[in-house]
Amino acid sequence: MIDPVLPTYNRIDLVFERGEGAWLFTKDGKRYLDFTAGIAVNVLGHAHPHLVAALTEQAGKLWHLSNLFRIEGGERLARRLTDATFADTMFFTNSGAEALECAIKMARKYHSANGQPERYRIITFEGAFHGRTLATIAAGGNPKYLEGFGPAMPGFDQVPFGDLAAVKAAIGPETGAILIEPVQGEGGVRGASWPFLRELRALADEHGLLLVLDEVQCGVGRTGKLFAHEWAGITPDIMAVAKGIGGGFPVGACLATAEAAKGMTAGTHGSTYGGNPLAMAVANAVLDVVLEDGFLERVRDTALRLRQRLAELKDRHPAIIAEVRGEGLLLGLRTLVPNGELIAAMRAEGMLAPAAADNVVRLLPPLNIGEAEIDGAFERIDAACAKLEAALKPEAVKGAAA
Numbered sequence: 001m002i003d004p005v006l007p008t009y010n011r012i013d014l015v016f017e018r019g020e021g022a023w024l025f026t027k028d029g030k031r032y033l034d035f036t037a038g039i040a041v042n043v044l045g046h047a048h049p050h051l052v053a054a055l056t057e058q059a060g061k062l063w064h065l066s067n068l069f070r071i072e073g074g075e076r077l078a079r080r081l082t083d084a085t086f087a088d089t090m091f092f093t094n095s096g097a098e099a100l101e102c103a104i105k106m107a108r109k110y111h112s113a114n115g116q117p118e119r120y121r122i123i124t125f126e127g128a129f130h131g132r133t134l135a136t137i138a139a140g141g142n143p144k145y146l147e148g149f150g151p152a153m154p155g156f157d158q159v160p161f162g163d164l165a166a167v168k169a170a171i172g173p174e175t176g177a178i179l180i181e182p183v184q185g186e187g188g189v190r191g192a193s194w195p196f197l198r199e200l201r202a203l204a205d206e207h208g209l210l211l212v213l214d215e216v217q218c219g220v221g222r223t224g225k226l227f228a229h230e231w232a233g234i235t236p237d238i239m240a241v242a243k244g245i246g247g248g249f250p251v252g253a254c255l256a257t258a259e260a261a262k263g264m265t266a267g268t269h270g271s272t273y274g275g276n277p278l279a280m281a282v283a284n285a286v287l288d289v290v291l292e293d294g295f296l297e298r299v300r301d302t303a304l305r306l307r308q309r310l311a312e313l314k315d316r317h318p319a320i321i322a323e324v325r326g327e328g329l330l331l332g333l334r335t336l337v338p339n340g341e342l343i344a345a346m347r348a349e350g351m352l353a354p355a356a357a358d359n360v361v362r363l364l365p366p367l368n369i370g371e372a373e374i375d376g377a378f379e380r381i382d383a384a385c386a387k388l389e390a391a392l393k394p395e396a397v398k399g400a401a402a
């Protein structure tokens with residue numbers, strides 16, 4: 001008998017009733033420190049008063065219109081995001097995968113509009129994650145996600161992450177774009193080096209390719225800059241955003257330069273819900289906070305302090321934690337035990353975190369956590385590691401410490 005909810009997820013058997021900041025509460029009042037944050041979505045934590053106010057105020061006025069009419073909230077959000085980024089224009093979506101779909105279509109259309117429709121191929125990277133639609137599973141190239149769904153959509157050439165020579169070798173007469181996550185999230189919290197991103201930018205310019213960034217997970221302040229590519233000192237031609245931009249309300253966006261977007265004229269793309277008034281009210285409220293003076297600076301300080309504590313944990317538990325990696329508050333612990341074991345042990349201590357590839361435990365707290373949450377995380381991970389160590393054979397613990 002199949003579950004009435006399509007069983008594509010192995011869900012954790014916890015039911016939460018409410019959330020407050022970085023904390024989640026079950027019905028029976030048990031409290032969890034939430035470093036999943038809806039997979040890097042709840043950038044301001046749960047039930048942030050400014051977001052609650054924006055949503056409830058809009059809910060009493062107007063929910064949905066369709067894009068047959070002007071939507072002032074969307075016009076305002078677009079103006080603010082163009083002011084704050086490289087972009088001249090953007091398309092609003094309801095998810096990350098849809099933002100990537102728009103980015104892929106736009107890249108193809110750009111070359112078509114330039115009279116080179118044959119340049120539809122996009123270079124992507126091993127370990128990438130771009131979503132679960134047919135185009136984005138083809139772009140991501142993960143065989144687990146492609147298996148059984150028929151022929152993969154053509155047009156993607158995958159090369160090893162960080163391998164410039166492989167990118168160069170993959171460029172052919174049909175190549176139109178390069179698509180990369182500045183920091184791979186699902187792929188194991190693996191950062192592209194900033195020099196590598198600069199090399200890709202130069203390569204794209206040299207060959208007339210579009211540089212497309214997927215900042216669905218690493219964007220919106222997560223790395224301590226509004227967008228991760230700012231660390232590299234480059235700008236993309238097209239960028240997909242989602243997750244954090246809605247703070248928990250489903251919102252995505254595909255941002256672009258005027259040049260890259262030139263093929264996307266009236267009628268070429270659409271979405272019934274994308275950018276609806278409720279979504280735009282919340283996304284504007286997220287920006288109110290993230291763009292506040294000092295917010296991103298505080299994220300960088302918080303990230304530094306959390307990272308120091310994690311390094312301490314690695315020193316204390318060398319048989320469990322092999323490496324601390326990531327940028328800003330997109331952090332990962334590569335573990336020597338199966339990552340799921342540490343995640344379960346942390347949950348038993350009252351802390352939630354998601355897994356990533358490469359045997360990594362991801363730590364994705366809300367961006368506005370304070371000292372109490374950093375201490376709380378340290379204590380819970382420390383206790384979880386101690387329990388796992390106690391279960392290990394004594395030689396393993398000694399061997400790792402030596």
Ligand SMILES: *Cc1c(COP(=O)(O)O)cnc(C)c1O
Nearest residue numbers: 095096097129130131185216217
């Ligand atoms: C989550 C994610 C996506 C897909 O977003 P959805 O909202 O799940 O469709 C795409 N790219 C990256 C980097 C992501 O982390």
